[in-house]
Amino acid sequence: MCHGNAPLTPTGRLRLAWCVVEDGRPLRRAAERFQVSHTTAKRWADRYRLQGWAGMYDRSSRPHHSPRKTATAVEEQVVRMRQEHRIGPLRLAVRTGVAPSTAHRILREHGLPPLAALDRATGRPVRRYERTRPGELVHIDVKKLGRIPDGGGHRMRGRAAGQANRKRSTAGYAYLHTALDDHSRLAYTEDLADETAPTCAAFLKRAAAWFAARGIVIERVLTDNAWAYSKNTWRQTCRQLGISPRWTRPWRPQTNGKVERFHRTLLEEWAYHQPYTSDTERQAAFPAWLDWYNYHRPHTGISGRTPASRVTNLSKQHT
Structure with a gap:
């Protein structure tokens, strides 16, 4: 060409x-x-x-002879160590005696995907899925977050003063319960006092009502195998709401990865985004952030669209 x-x-x-x-x-x-x-x-x-x-026609610019080309035995060693130990180019370079850029080139030429695209336990490519319509599957999980003592924590006062202030305080922990729609990534989150079975069941009722107000009927919920989600309270609540409960396989948190990733975004863009002088100040900033996430923030997992844009006729999605 x-x-x-x-x-x-x-x-x-x-x-x-x-x-x-x-x-x-x-x-x-x-x-x-x-x-x-x-x-x-x-x-x-x-x-x-x-x-x-x-x-x-144009000729290939590739040389006929490459005396400094990496030996075939070294390339095979790099590939074998990657498959056996699942380590990146830098650690492969140290073990095999080649440059990190050379190890990266070898991996790319042999069609080996980045570690981020692999399941570390099995070494197989991660199977990504997405439900076809809103409400078909909702991910639910709890993120435990330390509350900020009055006067600020270590981010505001420094490490030593912040730890001393926390010891004098009885701030405790916040339990952020989140329900995230698999198809649209629309999220509903509450800051609750614990993660007991009655609390989780009550949260599910409010989450179902919140999604219903936006035209989404929850058909299935996916949770981990935490104690609260395995009790009869949770099963009975799902039965009353007409929701089919699902659970992830043990030791496989990536199955519920969408809500796990939401919690990471929540921490980066709200909880730890700036220093707060108190937990009340941080909580006051949360509704505006969640509204921005649902209605205005481009989501890379859905091709830069906003979660609200994937829900038919949802109000405020164009404001």
């Missing part, structure tokens, strides 16, 4: 060579006619004499 600024396509090169070789025109006259240099006209004329039409 010709580069973008090439003055001649393979057909144009053939016409140029034909003028010189078959019609007997001088090189300079032919070069002027096709608006190329004398050396370019000579190159394509010589290739036509030797190779005919096949010589009119």
